Amino acid sequence: MKKEIPKAYNPQEVEDEIYKKWEESGMFNPDNLGLSESAEKFVISMPPPNATGVLHLGHASMLAYQDLMVRYNRMQGKNTLWLPGTDHASIATQTKVEKIIAEEGQTKYDLGREKFLERVNEYVENSQNTIKNQTRKMGSSCDWERERYTLDDGLSRAVREVFAKMYNDELIYRGDRIVNWCPRCESTLADDEVEHKDQKANLYYFKYNKDFPITIATTRPETKLGDTAVAVNPKDKRYKKYIGQVFEIDLGNGIHKIKIIADREVEMEFGTGALGVTPAHSMTDWEMAEKNDLEKIKIIGEDGKMNASAGKDYAGLTVLEAREKFVKYLDKNKLIEKVEEVDQALSVCYRCGASIEPLPSKQWFVAVDKKITIEGNKYFQNKSLKEVALEVVNKIDEKEKDKIEIIPDRFAKTYHNWMENLHDWCISRQIWFGHRVPVWYKKELGANLKFQNNIHVGKETPEEKYNKAVLLHAWGSGPEEAFFPWLKEEFESRGIEVIVPNLPNPENPDFNKWLEEFEKIETDAKTIVIGRSLGATLALGSASRGKNFGNLVAACTPLENEEISEFFEQMGELDFVKIKNNIKQYSVIHSSNDPYIKLEISEKLSRELDVELIVVENADHFSGESYKEILKACDVWIQDPDTLDTWFSSGLWTFSTLLDQNHKKYETFEDWIANSPDLKRFHPTSVMETGYDILFFWIARMILMTTYTLGEIPFENVYLHGMVRDKQGRKMSKSLGNGIDPIEMIEKYGTDALRLSMIIGSSPGNDLKLYEEKIEGYRNFVNKFWNVSRYILMSVDKVPHPTSPKRGGVPMAKTLADKWILEHLENLKRHTTYSLKTYNFSFAFESEFGIRDFMWDKFADWYLEISKIQEKNDAILIYVLENLLKLCHPFIPFVTEQIWQEMGKEKLLMVEKWPEFEGKENEACLTQINLDFELLMGIITEIRRVKNENGISLKEKVDIVIKSETRKDLTQADFDIIAENRNIIENLAGVKSLKFETGAEKLDDWIQFEARVFGFVNVGDLIDTEKEAKRIEKEIEETEKYIKQLKGKLDNKQFVQNAPAQIVEKEKQKLSESESKIKNLQEKLKSLL
């Protein structure tokens, strides 16, 4: 063919084009692979990258491993699907956008829920595009036609359906319990979203008052304002007498009853052995309070500030301010005994790092311990979610085929341990971005609602315009001018008195005074107070805790006048007076996305609701219809304002992505599941490949949700990769400035090089160190491969197609070198296949019989050099190259495909068939051929060495004598091999004439190669005899030592008796080889001196 091909591989020039070719071929989509129905499947659900920011090395490594598996399996002829997508990542994304708008000087309350969500969606769309393009850059062969996003219409319905199903099975419930609260995110967190940070803290020893008999110790004095008990160990003699007694204390926020209780959990050695119990603000204390029926006083609000219950001295202060103030108070009253520095594990939010406040709150939970039976579900027969999740995963050393196998299996232990200790999962989040909890509350008019807190006041309150409006809550948005005065008029025209109370001065709010005004309003049931949505920069928060503000109506949002008018007409139909008299609060949201009006209730308020609730399985039930229908259907429908934990939707990922996205065809969930073709074809997925850091967050959730919903495991295997770190093993982070940008590396070294640098040296479950020199090294490998191909394509006359002449597909080998390279190629096929099958990716490439060694050392450095000397065998060159390209393709798809195209192939390498081989895949199969060839290599290397060490140029031709003095040396067959391949030795080692001398009587004893070669080569007079003699002396010395060792071993009766016969035999052989070697060395030494 003799082609002109660039001297160096330039990835930048070809990668994009190749990717385009792949994508346009349609072969990423399994439907186009032309496979039969019965073809084995291979499916990976791509762990959806967060819809935030850009692709980092973690994603890049994940894509490299997955694409490797996917390409390998596709070439194996499997029905291969790699389904890509993105995750909305509620808290992470929301936090990110909040930061962005903060730079513009705004908060989410300024924008309101809708405008804010618009901003989020805008942001998401943008970063999704970035991620998608970068995923392509990595060469990912995923099916873009099946791309999904967790907020897609179909996936969202799946979320609602599963929620409803679980609710009906009583696996989802609403409970008023202590939860982890992040004051920064203003949301609850699941237990595993809380991180612990070690830090020093002061442990204060003090008494509540002078008369109190017990000194307590705490690191959080401010919480003592909510104490209702002191716990001691029942065995503690010091306090035994007090157990059961009740003391009254006053810390400035009213009289508290403190009961002395006994609890075995209390450590006698820590502090004073007495623990002040704060039920509302400590997980431990909460449990004690439950057991002992204690009062729970909530003194810290959702905003992280002290509330009214903490007393007027503390209300409105941050926790830290309150702590300082309270310590001062204790100090002033001489109640502090001592202060000690202790180590403490501070709970912080895994997203924003803010300190977590445990708070009691009404939230939605998934019951993990409730046993249920589901018809047609083989797992759930009187079993709990937790039990099933434990049951379907193989333990270490357990290898049941229909169970999930975790690789590496040590993580199975971690999984089981974690799952066993799982508590009910709190799934509601006070985040705006995400799947809204699909629960609508049917408000029975007349129920008593309690207004909570969360009155937000913005500085920009247009006091002049509207006579000081009250802002009731923060969502909704829009031009107040559009509706506010009009709304007031509407009420008044209906004979309702409207009062718009004064706002507290935002600069210096006197909340108590302001609250008093509200108290007054409450007494007048005919009064309505109109609120208006506005940004909240200042929150009243805890100061208003527990207050009933009476009949408040908040109307938010950008309603047009006519709409408002229409709305109130409807309200009239519903007996507006009745509503007025009974509904304490509601708000009206008009969404620009939806054609209907929803009736909603303020965010925080809803948690205080105690109303009948109705779960609506499919919100689309309402869509397309006007709010009239809603209003007709029931009195008032209020959707829960919270959204679901992002892991709730990701937990469905393997199957929600495979459900028919044209979901409106299906009326019921069961119908949808049963009739989605992709779900039938591709679920359960084959491998879940992801980082070990989300084993609990995600893997565990998928197992829970999928076994429950489908009665099927979500995946057969879990392959966990490690984290990418820098050369020192540190995490890559912006603050350290040690991050590597994958895109920058791709531009510099090419995608293939980057992929290899992440695949090599990585093993399941272990972290990977990555640095630029490493990537550079694999760039060199890629270039070497390029040049090997270049040489072959330039020197071969034409690419035979198919390869011929052939013998079972393998071309005829003429020479020893031919046979040798073919033997090793067969071995490489076995080795690569076995390694990939067993997930030993790095091993496939880097080990003794791996790809690197074959391509660079055996093929390029030996075979190609020999092919320049011997009669050229085009068929073999092409055969080896083609096979090597196929074997390497999953690792380095771009360069291999490019070479394949240079060869003039019509079909894409991507869909070529994986090389076949005979024999066992996990055994190296090397024969006499290999030993013979190694003899040649050994002789050549020895001649080169001697020449090199004696300053003789490799090019300079010398005379060489190969001697064999003893009968255990070279056999006649060996001499035949050497003679046959004499020209190779002469060319590669620079030899003028090659002579043999043998003193052996019999040459048929077979012995190992090292002994045969070492010391035979004699280059005569050309060497520095003194230097060479020294070297040989040293060698003799070492060999003698070795012989002594071997003899000692063989003289040991126990060794001969106990060791397996073949081992003993091996040792004997080694001994005879060494003895022979030493004789040769001595002989040589003699001839030198």
Add this chain to the structure above:
RNA sequence: GGGCGAUUAGCUCAGUUGGCUAGAGCACCUCGUUUACACCGAGGGGGUCGGGGGUUCGAAUCCCUCAUCGCCCACCA
């Protein structure tokens, strides 16, 4: 406090059920402008396998212990 992992050449790592005089790549030293490749070729040096103890004929590999580093879990307030 509990659990897991790591510790092998200057660096990054192999070393699969215990059995080649412990290997590779990079770096290093010497030599080399042979039309595939200097992103290369030839040759070479370099390790008490973290320390100590044990099991065994035999240990980098199995057991115990100590040390250092890293990670995960946990309500010592």
